[in-house]
Each structure stands twice: as C-alpha cells, then as structure tokens.
Amino acid sequence: MEVANQSILAGFVLLGLSDQPKLEKTFFVLILSMYLVILLGNGVLILVTILDSRLHTPMYFFLGNLSFLDICYTTSSIPLVLDGFVTPRTTISFSACAVQMFLSFALGATECVLLGMMAFDRYVAICNPLRYPMVMSKAAYVPMAVSSWVAGGANSLVQISLAVQLPFCGDKVINHFTCEILAVLKLACADISINVISMGVANVIFLGVPVLFISVSYIFILSTILKIPSAEGRKKAFSTCSAHLTVVVIFYGTILFMYAKPKSKDPLGADKQDVSDKLISLFYGVLTPMLNPIIYSLRNKDVKTAAKTLVSQKCFAQ
16 A cells, blocks of 8 residues: 555556657647647637627527537646657646546536537427427527536546545556546556446447437437428428538547447557557547537538628627
C-alpha cells in the first residue's frame, strides 16, 4: 500500500508519442489547427443561436448545447495533448488525471444522450408537426437538455469514483496522450472486475440505448417522409434532419470503428498497434467536434444566413 500511495503522490507519466519523436511536430501543428477550427466553428454556432431570434427553437437550442459540449470536451484534453507533443513524457498529478478523466467521461456520455434528444425533436417535428409546439415547448426541451448533462455527469462520477479508489503501483506510465480510463485501469494493482462491469453497464445505457432510440426514431421519420406525395416535400422534410443524421453516423461510426476493428495478433506489430490505437482515439476526440459546425452550416440555410448577418453586423460596426 505504501508503493501505491507513492504512486498517487507522484502522479502519472503520459507517454504520448515520445517513442515516435519524428511525428510529434507534425501532429502538434495538425491537432492545434483542428482545435482552432473547433473553437471558431462551434463558437460561431453558439453566438448565432443566441443572438438570432429566428434560431430560438428547440433544434437550435440543442445544437447550441452540442457546440458548447464539443468545446468543453476538446478543451478538457487537447491542451494536455499539445503539451505532450512539446514536452517529452509529460507528468500529470493524480488529482489532475482524475479531473481530466471525469470531464472526458461526463461530456462523452452527455453527447450520446443529447444526440438522442435531438433525434426525438426531429421525430416530433416531422411525424407530429401539429403537436410540435406543444410537445417541444420551452418547459420540455430545457429540462431535456439539462437531464442530458446531469446523466452524463452522474455516470462519470460513478466510474471515476470507482477508479480513484484503486491502488496504483509499479509502472506509472500511461501509454496514451491523456488519462484515458482504460489505460489508467491497466496500471492498477488490484482486481478491476467491478470497474469493467460498471463500464459495461454504462456503455449499454449511454451507447446502446441512444443508438436504439435514434434508430427507431429515424425508422418512423423515413416512413413518414416516404408518404409525402411530392418530391419537393420529401426533400424539404429530409433536409430538416439530414445534418443531425450525418453527425450521428460520424459519431457512432467512429466509435464502432475504434472498438470493432480486429486487434493484431502479431507480437512484432504490438508497437504499431499501440500507436495506431492512440492516434485513432486522438482523432476521434477532435474529428466529430470539428465536423459538427461544418455539417450544420453547410446543410442549414438558417444557420448560414444567421452567420452571414452576424459577420456583416460586426463589419458594419467597425
């Protein structure tokens, strides 16, 4: 136990790409550029949804929440990743590691639930348009968004509380860019079966249930759209949910690719496998938040119009 306490006091060492120094500068520039795009794109989306009264609807309220969530999610990890590219074997304290794990876990779970809420919003808008103002009133959609954040935070609190109680001894090197919870659990010198079971249950609740809910919602949505007699009507109806559907496919498609791809059985390829896994995880953390505002801007006339109005007002004011 004394060794474990020393490990906690000393913290952890983040390996990052310190074993691949030639890649560090390239990825520093690439990830920094993507992070700046995330801040700019999502920041503009938040501004237009707040400042333009035409966007004060449930769909854009959820979109504003999603943009704010993406900024928080990337900010909880990307600065640490960038520091790791310029500082060999970055050291992080135990408490800072726990906070970073909590934020990443909470925000990731919140996004899963929030995407499900957005699917319900599109279902009501297309399948029950006459009841939409009543069903998706402010008294309904604000608590829906709040519950997404509360559920994600509660799940993360449970997972991290179980993780920080474990004794950590021996090797304190985390073979990752950040305090990724699975990489941290590998360092525990105790039985982690409870942690594994708890995370399995959480994955079913926060990944499986939203995917099922979104799938069922879109089955009804597509069924309703196909019943619209005119091609123009079908196109207009589908355009109202195409951006959300694209984001969902990218978000869950990347997750499935990360966890469903086969592991290398060749011991000689273990290092390459580790680097590949780390890079895929890294790009998963920045790709979706970067694409979200681009997708919603390109496929939504209201957002483009609001953004142009905002820019023209700023230019006129100057």
